Amino acid sequence: MRLTFGPFALDLDQRRLFQGDGEVRLQPKGFELLRLLIEARPKALSKDEILCAVWPGTFVSENSLATVVRDLRTALGDDAADPRYIRTAYGYGYAFVGDAVASAGAAAPPPAGMPSAWRLIHDYREIALKEGDNVLGRGGAEVVVFDAPTVSRHHAVVRVHGDRALVEDLGSKNGTWLDGTRLDAPKPLRDGAELRLGSVTTVVRIRRPDPTTETAVSWQAGRGTDPHDAVS
Numbered sequence: 001m002r003l004t005f006g007p008f009a010l011d012l013d014q015r016r017l018f019q020g021d022g023e024v025r026l027q028p029k030g031f032e033l034l035r036l037l038i039e040a041r042p043k044a045l046s047k048d049e050i051l052c053a054v055w056p057g058t059f060v061s062e063n064s065l066a067t068v069v070r071d072l073r074t075a076l077g078d079d080a081a082d083p084r085y086i087r088t089a090y091g092y093g094y095a096f097v098g099d100a101v102a103s104a105g106a107a108a109p110p111p112a113g114m115p116s117a118w119r120l121i122h123d124y125r126e127i128a129l130k131e132g133d134n135v136l137g138r139g140g141a142e143v144v145v146f147d148a149p150t151v152s153r154h155h156a157v158v159r160v161h162g163d164r165a166l167v168e169d170l171g172s173k174n175g176t177w178l179d180g181t182r183l184d185a186p187k188p189l190r191d192g193a194e195l196r197l198g199s200v201t202t203v204v205r206i207r208r209p210d211p212t213t214e215t216a217v218s219w220q221a222g223r224g225t226d227p228h229d230a231v232s
Contacts, residue, residue, distance in 0.1 A: 001102060002102070003035070004100065004102075005038070005098045005100040005101070007165075007188040008024070010031075010034060015031055019186075021159070021161055024076075027068070029054055030072045033068055033069070036053050037086065037096035038100050041097075043095065044092060044094065044095035047094075050065060054068070069088075072086060084097070085098045114130060116128075116130055116131050117206045117207055118158070118206060118207075120195065120203070121202060122146070122201075122202040127144060127202075130160065131160050134159075135154055135157050136151075136156045137152055138151045138153050148200045151172075155169070155170060155176065156176040165204075166186045166187065167183065168183065168185075168186040174199070177194075177195070191205060
């Protein structure tokens with residue numbers, strides 16, 4: 001059984017948390033807490049309920065719970081002030097606020113390099129992204145090129161895994177921005193999101209893959225550049 005939320009999949013049988021193609025390491029108590037909150041959603045659980053379920057028959061302080069919650073939020077890239085997954089019910093406990101779907105298993109995504117449903121719209125041009133890693137930047141081999149001085153050579157990467165996609169800044173000088181917020185950790189993409197590289201703005205779209213559409217690595221996304229020119 002898997003519980004899928006955002007870019008994550010919690011495998012209850014294997015006791016593992018996956019994000020795209022990779023695994024997110026959780027401590028045993030973090031795994032138990034995450035499963036407990038997801039299964040109880042959207043109900044808020046009191047601290048006493050959580051302590052009894054996660055530390056059965058053992059006396060621990062609320063500080064231990066706070067430490068596990070903090071580590072879990074870090075693993076999920078969550079923000080206590082603006083939570084996407086773990087909400088604090090002040091003076092009471094915690095609740096899971098994300099959308100989670102239970103399934104018997106996840107279908108295998110298309111092989112890396114195959115066309116995906118994910119697109120970037122820039123200057124009236126639709127840029128097809130491929131399964132796997134799509135490096136966005138100003139130049140280089142296997143790079144989706146945005147020819148602008150505010151874009152770093154290897155600026156950001158979009159990791160596509162089936163119907164999920166994450167964007168991560170690659171240490172760019174002018175930053176990668178998602179819906180107006182500068183990235184400091186990988187973030188999931190959604191249809192209609194605004195993705196900005198320095199001063200270059202794109203819009204994220206999900207389209208049904210067209211077998212006649214070239215994949216992103218063969219496109220030039222700079223203003224006025226022919227998409228059929230080779231990437232240098």
